[in-house]
Each structure stands twice: as C-alpha cells, then as structure tokens.
Amino acid sequence: MEALAQVAALLADKTRAAFCGALLDGRAWTATELAQVARVAPSTASEHLTRLIEGGLLVEHRQGRHRYVSLAGPHVAELLEMMTAFAGPGPSPRGLRATSASEAMARGRTCYDHLAGKLGIALKAGLLELGVVTSELAITPSGLVWLKELGFEPSQRQVSRACLDWTERVPHLAGAAGAHLCDVFFTRGWTKRIGTTRAVVLTPAGEQGWRELGLSG
Amino acid sequence: MEALAQVAALLADKTRAAFCGALLDGRAWTATELAQVARVAPSTASEHLTRLIEGGLLVEHRQGRHRYVSLAGPHVAELLEMMTAFAGPGPSPRGLRATSASEAMARGRTCYDHLAGKLGIALKAGLLELGVVTSELAITPSGLVWLKELGFEPSQRQVSRACLDWTERVPHLAGAAGAHLCDVFFTRGWTKRIGTTRAVVLTPAGEQGWRELGLSG
DNA sequence: GGAACGTTTCGGCGCGGGCCGAAGCGTCGG
DNA sequence: CCGACGCTTCGGCCCGCGCCGAAACGTTCC
Numbered sequence A, B: 001m002e003a004l005a006q007v008a009a010l011l012a013d014k015t016r017a018a019f020c021g022a023l024l025d026g027r028a029w030t031a032t033e034l035a036q037v038a039r040v041a042p043s044t045a046s047e048h049l050t051r052l053i054e055g056g057l058l059v060e061h062r063q064g065r066h067r068y069v070s071l072a073g074p075h076v077a078e079l080l081e082m083m084t085a086f087a088g089p090g091p092s093p094r095g096l097r098a099t100s101a102s103e104a105m106a107r108g109r110t111c112y113d114h115l116a117g118k119l120g121i122a123l124k125a126g127l128l129e130l131g132v133v134t135s136e137l138a139i140t141p142s143g144l145v146w147l148k149e150l151g152f153e154p155s156q157r158q159v160s161r162a163c164l165d166w167t168e169r170v171p172h173l174a175g176a177a178g179a180h181l182c183d184v185f186f187t188r189g190w191t192k193r194i195g196t197t198r199a200v201v202l203t204p205a206g207e208q209g210w211r212e213l214g215l216s217g
Numbered sequence C: 001g002g003a004a005c006g007t008t009t010c011g012g013c014g015c016g017g018g019c020c021g022a023a024g025c026g027t028c029g030g
Numbered sequence D: 001c002c003g004a005c006g007c008t009t010c011g012g013c014c015c016g017c018g019c020c021g022a023a024a025c026g027t028t029c030c
Helices: A002-011 A016-023 A031-038 A040-056 A076-089 A096-107 A117-130 A141-149 A175-187 A204-214 B002-011 B016-022 B031-038 B042-054 B074-087 B097-105 B117-130 B140-150 B173-185 B205-212
Strands: A058-063 A066-071 A110-111 A113-117 A161-163 A171-174 A190-194 A200-202 B058-063 B065-073 B110-111 B114-115 B159-163 B171-174 B191-193 B200-202
Touching: A002 A016, A002 A190, A002 B002, A002 B016, A002 B074, A016 A031, A016 A040, A016 A066, A016 B002, A016 B191, A031 A040, A031 A066, A031 A113, A040 A058, A040 A066, A058 B200, A066 A076, A076 A161, A076 B031, A076 B074, A096 A110, A110 A117, A110 B065, A113 A117, A113 A175, A117 A171, A117 A200, A141 A175, A161 A175, A161 A190, A161 B110, A171 A175, A175 A190, A200 A204, A204 B140, B016 B031, B016 B042, B016 B065, B031 B042, B042 B058, B042 B065, B058 B117, B065 B074, B074 B159, B097 B110, B110 B117, B114 B117, B114 B171, B117 B140, B117 B171, B117 B200, B140 B173, B171 B173, B173 B191
Parallel strands: none
Antiparallel strands: A058 A066, A110 A113, A161 A171, A190 A200, B058 B065, B110 B114, B159 B171, B191 B200
16 A cells, blocks of 8 residues: 555645646646746756656656646546545635636636536536436437537547536546547637636537537526 | 645555555454554554544544544545556565465455455456446446346445456446445355455355356356 | 756755654453 | 553654755757
C-alpha cells in the first residue's frame, strides 16, 4: 500500500492540488500561469510540476522557452473528480466575486472533457428520456445509433462512465460518449466558456440545438 | 481545491495507507490489530484512526474496551482501488512468503465487497458470455432477471460499476450486483478466504456451482 | 549583440507532522 | 478488588518537505 501513499502524497499539497484543479479544464497551462494561480514563486512551481510529471499525473509538452503541462489523461481527471466529490462541498465561498464564480460553476462547467454541473445533470436527464442511456448511465443499443449520427465512433476507451458531480452529488455522463457530446456542443457553438474558467454557459443557439436533438428541459 | 489536498493528505502517509489496505477486506478491525499490521505503537495507531474517522474515510463502532473501525462505505473502497490501480504494479515482492501471498492475491481476492483478481476477471468473462452484462459491464434486462433468481434485489445503490483491477489492469464487476454475487459465492461455500487475508480460493463446491450457473472457464 | 523572459537549480529557512514512551482512563475477568 | 488489557492523551524528538531568493541557462525579440 506504499504506492497508494505515494500517489496520495502528490495531491496532498495545496499548491499541487491547485495546479490539478486548474488543469481540470482539460487545457495545457504554462508553468508561470500555474504559479500565478497558486500564488507561489516560479521556482516553487517548477519543482512541483516535475514531481507531478514523474508521478504520472501530468504530461509536459515543451515549446521554445515554455513548458506546457496538462493532465495525463481522462483517468487522472476521473481520479481527481472522485476525490473532490468525496471531499464534498467545502465551506461556502466568501465575497461577491467568489460567490458568483461559484454559482456559474454550479450551473455548468466542463469536467476535463465532458459537461458537468446543472447543465450536465440536465443533459443526463434528457438523454435518459430519449432512451439514449439507462438510469445507470449505460448506453442503449438505440442510443449508440443516436450517438453515431452525431459523429461518435467507438474506440478503445470505455464508452460511458458515471462521474460523480461534486456540486450536485449526482452521477452524470462521462467516458467517450460524454466527451464526444461535449465536443459537439462546443464545435457547434452551443456552449461557451466564461472567460478562461471551466464554467460554461448554454448559448441561445445551444438552447435551440438542445430542442432539435429532442432533449427536454 | 484545498479540500482535495486534505483528503489526499489522509492517504499520503504510509501507515494510514496500510490501515486502509487492510480494511479493504471489508471487515472491521480493532485498533491494536491495525497497529500490528502497520508496525507502529498503539498510541500512534490511535491518532491515525481518529484522523481517518474525522476525515470521513472510516467509521468506528465501539464495543467495550475495543474500538472497531471499518471503511465508511463502498465509495471509499472505490476511491482506494482507483488510486491503487493508478499507482500501478509496484516493485515485485521480495522473498518466498511475500511472493506466494502476492500470487494468491492475484489469483483471487475480495475488493471490499466484490470479487477481483483473476477470479473476478473470469467471473466477468462468464457473465459476459451468459449475456448478464455487456462488455461495458452494464447489466442487461435478461441479466437482471438472472440476478433476481439468485436473490438480488435492486436498491438505492448503483447496480453495476466497473472497478479497475490493479493486478490485471482490467475492469471487473463492482457495485450492488458485484457485491451480491460475492455474497452468494461465500454463503454457498463456493469461495473461501485464505487465512485472514483478502485472498480467496474457489472451493471444489465452487467449481461445481460455477458450472451449474452456466459460467464457463 | 543585448535585453527581456520563462524556466531551472541550489542553499537555507521554518513549519508541520509522524513517531515513541510514559502516564492515565475505562473495561473485562478472576 | 485487583490485575490485565485496549485505548487515549501528552510531551518531546526529529525528519521531511514546501517555500523563497539568488544565480544561471536557453529562447525570443529587438
């Protein structure tokens, strides 16, 4: 069980945890950006990144004088979400700005490569009503056809996964199918990021597309 | 993301991780037993247990002068298995006793409340062939009937879950269905624990029952 | 070439936390 | 009632590690 302790130790530091939290948006960040987010010196950030990469949680991608890092894959994102969900709803955020940011995250956000928050829950409910997924979030045969019409192609990756939402405390759709739907929503302009955060809104075009797909709510 | 760091910190210590590893057998242990397993003084163990309980990972059950502790639920076991799977196969165990114990664990073991190891993988393969589960480990309609004939009753808990096996690196059946099947195997005497460890063997009666259920392998 | 920038390495500081043993408390059994 | 036992609390030790600033390196841009 020492291996478990080693992995846990990587996430047991508030600075490294903050890095991972930022990287949960699925994008690649530079070392300096992460240092600013976590409010530590660049030298400190550099050391932390090296440890996270050696531990297999992050991968790096050097480009010129920049060091881009991102999560090593969906499995890392799932691990992080699971732990965050376990930690549960922490103390309510203080201050107006923090509160509104937190509310925006609760309404809709990306969880690495799929949609979460109230938006994710609504999507799940709609897919359930359409018969695309079961109440256990397994893809039905007809649901697979429906997904393929949206350009989905099965791969090695597990098609569907239940990801526990840490604001709503309800499982929502993750896995390859969840990632594909999220991709569809963004490429069609149905969802848009708020600033550079993980928070997401449904655009007017999105509300229309939502109905066109036969989704309710 | 500080909440994440706090949860991780609970598991980031090798002694506490050893406690959790022992508790993964699903039973309740006393403080002294755990102290011996982790080779620390009783006073040290006591402090660790208090922290794990306050963190919500463990629950206690006092009885006379004993303090029994166990995992707080399946969600904790899932978290632990996920992290262990991520940590991956550590260095091979040294020494004859450690090696044979490790091999026994790889052949078959319980993963909190369901079967894992080669035995768990074989069970999954058999269930897949019977049409009880899909390749994604979702229970099929006919599979639900099959389970009910074995005394399974759906509850609040998620029926099926994929749990990543840390020796085989293959997902196997967890969730309420996995727990029920494990229960059936033990109450019918089809499986037996090796000593007091998590390792499990299929008994001769088990091999026969295995065939009677229509499972291959 | 030179300046600005992103990053890394190193030394040193300070805090947190894991460990133990001693002492104390409640429980159980004779 | 007394001893054995399981557990807890406390004080003290010490190691590990997160942090920073200074210095250095490579890249980019002027």
